[in-house]
Amino acid sequence: MFNRTAYGLIALTMSLTACTVVTPDAGQQAVLIDQPYFLGHGGVRPQAVPTGRSITWGSTSAIYVDMTPQTVHVAFNDYSSADNILLDFDTAIQYRVSDPVKLIRDFGGQWFKNNVASQYSAIVREAVKTKTMTDMMSNVSAAADLDRQVTAQIRRLIRDNGIPIQVLDVTLGRAVPNANVLEQMNETAAQQQRLRTLDAAKLAEDARKAEQESKAAADDAYRQKMGMSVEGYLQLQIAQIQADACRAAKQCVIAPPGSTVIVGGKL
Structure with a gap:
């Protein structure tokens, strides 16, 4: 059975033979902290280990510190x-x-x-x-x-x-x-976009209404200048529409009002 002296010799041998390998990478330094088994002073060593490989004896730990930003x-x-x-x-x-x-x-x-x-x-x-x-x-x-x-x-x-x-x-x-x-802001933005869309649609409708009213006023002024009745002017407009359609189709038959048109030999 081992006595206290034997245990002490074993512990002393371990403390003398133990070592710590410290290998800071590029841009690092290692701060060594001594933790002696039995005797000596522990704590942080005053000098850091620069980049490279270093071996230190005894019970020592290392904290690697990055020196780059x-x-x-x-x-x-x-x-x-x-x-x-x-x-x-x-x-x-x-x-x-x-x-x-x-x-x-x-x-x-x-x-x-x-x-x-x-x-x-x-x-x-x-x-x-x-x-x-x-x-x-x-x-x-x-x-x-x-x-x-x-x-x-x-x-x-x-x-x-x-x-x-x-x-x-x-x-x-x-x-x-x-x-x-953010959810409230998105909902507010969506509501504002809907209002802008409605405003744009109303402006477009108002513009179309104004255009139609302007055209109607111009047509009525032309009718009055030519001394035509409303019915006569409408017939003239219908004839113009038919003529435009014939020119687009390149072939057509315009029948006077009240005529019967036979298509394909059948009445």
């Missing part, structure tokens, strides 16, 4: 505009880490969730209240101004908290009315 997407729903319209946003924060060791040591791997997310939500909520829905959806300069306003406040938050990242840009994206508001 990164983007965090955060969605917000039902934020009220200046005109009390509920809007949804799909926002993006672009940033770059400046000191990976300090970031992990002082703020941990969940630094955004624990130190930025709730304040960011409040900043966006208050900023959205300063603009109307139309401004945020249709006015490019107003939307850009809103992005600049939020970006400045996020940079101030990061600086005041000492978080070692550089905020490159914040974009709120296009404001989208929430589902209920």
Whole structure:
């Protein structure tokens, strides 16, 4: 049976022979965290491992930190505009880490969730209240101004908290009315389109009526000028219609009123 000394020797051997292979990809650095088995000091090492391969002894873990620009997407729903319209946003924060060791040591791997997310939500909520829905959806300069306003406040938050990242840009994206508001807007648009269609139809009917009345007045003026009765003028119009039809058909027979026409040898 092993005694305490034997167990201690086995544990010591394991601590001396254990190793951790660290291989940061291009654009990454690895932050090492020592977790000694028995003796020594644990915690974050003061130097990060740059891109490449490194072997470290003892019980050590690694957190890989991207040093290239990164983007965090955060969605917000039902934020009220200046005109009390509920809007949804799909926002993006672009940033770059400046000191990976300090970031992990002082703020941990969940630094955004624990130190930025709730304040960011409040900043966006208050900023959205300063603009109307139309401004945020249709006015490019107003939307850009809103992005600049939020970006400045996020940079101030990061600086005041000492978080070692550089905020490159914040974009709120296009404001989208929430589902209920959008349904109401679509119904309103449909009603407006129906009214425009009815107005256009009425205008067309009025135009046709005016045209017909104008033609009738011109015809009556011509009849009176020629000294014709209404019946005589109508017969003239009928004759003109028949003549036009014959010219179009290139062959026809015009029978005087009251005549009987025989077609195909049958009466």
